[in-house]
Amino acid sequence: xxxxxxxxxxxxxxxxxxxxxxxxxxxxxxxxxxxxxxxxxxxxxxxxxxxxxxxxxxxxxxxxxxxxxxxxxxxxxxxxxxxxxxxxxxxxxxxxxxxxxxxxxxxxxxxxxxxxxxxxxxxxxxxxxxxxxxxxxxxxxxxxxxxxxxxxxxxxxxxxxxxxxxxxxxxxxxxxxxxxxxxxxxxxxxxxxxxxxxxxxxxxxxxxxxxxx
Amino acid sequence: xxxxxxxxxxxxxxxxxxxxxxxxxxxxxxxxxxxxxxxxxxxxxxxxxxxxxxxxxxxxxxxxxxxxxxxxxxxxxxxxxxxxxxxxxxxxxxxxxxxxxxxxxxxxxxxxxxxxxxxxxxxxxxxxxxxxxxxxxxxxxxxxxxxxxxxxxxxxxxxxxxxxxxxxxxxxxxxxxxxxxxxxxxxxxxxxxxxxxxxxxxxxxxxxxxxxx
Numbered sequence: 001x002x003x004x005x006x007x008x009x010x011x012x013x014x015x016x017x018x019x020x021x022x023x024x025x026x027x028x029x030x031x032x033x034x035x036x037x038x039x040x041x042x043x044x045x046x047x048x049x050x051x052x053x054x055x056x057x058x059x060x061x062x063x064x065x066x067x068x069x070x071x072x073x074x075x076x077x078x079x080x081x082x083x084x085x086x087x088x089x090x091x092x093x094x095x096x097x098x099x100x101x102x103x104x105x106x107x108x109x110x111x112x113x114x115x116x117x118x119x120x121x122x123x124x125x126x127x128x129x130x131x132x133x134x135x136x137x138x139x140x141x142x143x144x145x146x147x148x149x150x151x152x153x154x155x156x157x158x159x160x161x162x163x164x165x166x167x168x169x170x171x172x173x174x175x176x177x178x179x180x181x182x183x184x185x186x187x188x189x190x191x192x193x194x195x196x197x198x199x200x201x202x203x204x205x206x207x208x209x210x211x212x213x
Numbered sequence: 214x215x216x217x218x219x220x221x222x223x224x225x226x227x228x229x230x231x232x233x234x235x236x237x238x239x240x241x242x243x244x245x246x247x248x249x250x251x252x253x254x255x256x257x258x259x260x261x262x263x264x265x266x267x268x269x270x271x272x273x274x275x276x277x278x279x280x281x282x283x284x285x286x287x288x289x290x291x292x293x294x295x296x297x298x299x300x301x302x303x304x305x306x307x308x309x310x311x312x313x314x315x316x317x318x319x320x321x322x323x324x325x326x327x328x329x330x331x332x333x334x335x336x337x338x339x340x341x342x343x344x345x346x347x348x349x350x351x352x353x354x355x356x357x358x359x360x361x362x363x364x365x366x367x368x369x370x371x372x373x374x375x376x377x378x379x380x381x382x383x384x385x386x387x388x389x390x391x392x393x394x395x396x397x398x399x400x401x402x403x404x405x406x407x408x409x410x411x412x413x414x415x416x417x418x419x420x421x422x423x424x425x426x
Contacts (some may be wrong), residue, residue, distance in 0.1 A: 002244040005364050009251040031215040033422055037415050038222040040359060042373050044414055046421065054426045095414070102412040132345070139349050140371070143356020146253060151218050151364070158353070160255050171425075199315040201257055201308070202250050208259065209246055212384075213267045 012150035015157040017193035018074040028152055035148040039141040043117045047134035049178055051080040065166035071157045076187030081141055082178040083134035092117050138181040159183040225363035228370040230406035231287040241365055248361040252354040256330050260347035262391055264293040278379035284370045288398030294354055295391040296347035305330050351394035362399055372396040
């Protein structure tokens with residue numbers, strides 16, 4: 001598995017040009033959706049919503065909101081990761097109820113855990129910037145997604161270059177209490193994308209890793 | 214591969230209790246270090262440094278800086294992801310030079326790309342919060358790391374609960390221009406960790422995913 005993993009991580013790259021005719025098969029996309037859902041998050045709060053856009057008209061209309069990067073239109077599936085802009089006690093209640101149900105416990109037996117979360121993200125210092133905290137979590141999902149996509153041979157292109165307010169507007173996010181955190185068009189590289197052959201640029205292990213043993 | 218991937222993602226969990234006697238073999242850790250280095254980042258800036266702490270005394274001394282979470286001491290390898298607190302034109306130059314070298318181009322041929330980066334993260338709006346931007350990137354590394362660890366059967370525990378200033382002090386980060394972003398102890402679950410048998414709590418696909426087709 002070690003060799004396969006590294007081979008896939010070397011194979012992946014930020015796809016600049018997708019083949020618009022190649023669509024991700026339903027089975028593979030379903031795997032990636034399950035992988036997204038399984039992403040770990042702080043306290044297991046899952047403060048996100050994943051928008052999966054395959055509607056061609058909508059994808060094309062989002063090109064201007066993406067600084068003209070055509071990947072959002074030419075990809076097979078445009079993944080938009082949105083995050084909550086605020087959290088309330090009810091959000092914690094929802095998690096506690098889901099936990100009690102999944103683990104066959106009483107809600108009361110989870111009181112300690114519930115209060116811990118409330119003290120931190122509802123009443124504590126993190127409550128001042130929930131969107132920022134949630135955005136950090138969304139990048140875990142992004143990292144997980146890109147690695148999982150590579151593992152099953154799906155190309156992707158992480159994108160921070162977009163106008164959040166335009167995405168929020170197009171997806172009606174503000175009224176739902178979400179904002180756009182990051183994008184990741186997915187699909188298959190075009191045979192004409194010269195970047196697919198570019199050598200990956202990474203600093204050396206000596207530069208990036210420090211061992212204290 | 215789809216089934217294996219999902220099986221591994223279901224297998225992983227935030228390990229509460231590591232077996233302190235089980236150490237990650239050098240070959241597996243080396244794979245995870247390479248995976249970390251291969252993590253994608255915005256513009257490929259790699260604004261991070263990965264500290265790998267196996268020194269038992271240091272790991273133990275960091276327990277108080279981690280709100281008494283003993284995973285940092287009982288794990289095999291304590292991964293500390295630190296990020297840059299500021300970026301200068303020289304940092305962009307370094308990337309451009311590395312790109313030119315890796316891709317056998319001239320530095321001048323990359324001027325457009327260089328200026329794009331400078332206008333954004335050195336002079337643009339993102340320059341006002343480089344540590345915040347870099348911290349987002351570090352969560353991609355965290356997500357990638359956790360997924361890769363799971364793929365090769367290594368347990369991990371993502372941790373936001375620590376005092377950054379105490380980690381910065383212990384690792385001498387301030388004078389190097391870095392700050393601690395997030396932790397991820399890695400190793401092997403203890404047979405006594407009751408959480409390893411807990412059912413994973415995730416909201417439904419209907420809750421988390423919205424298709425626009």
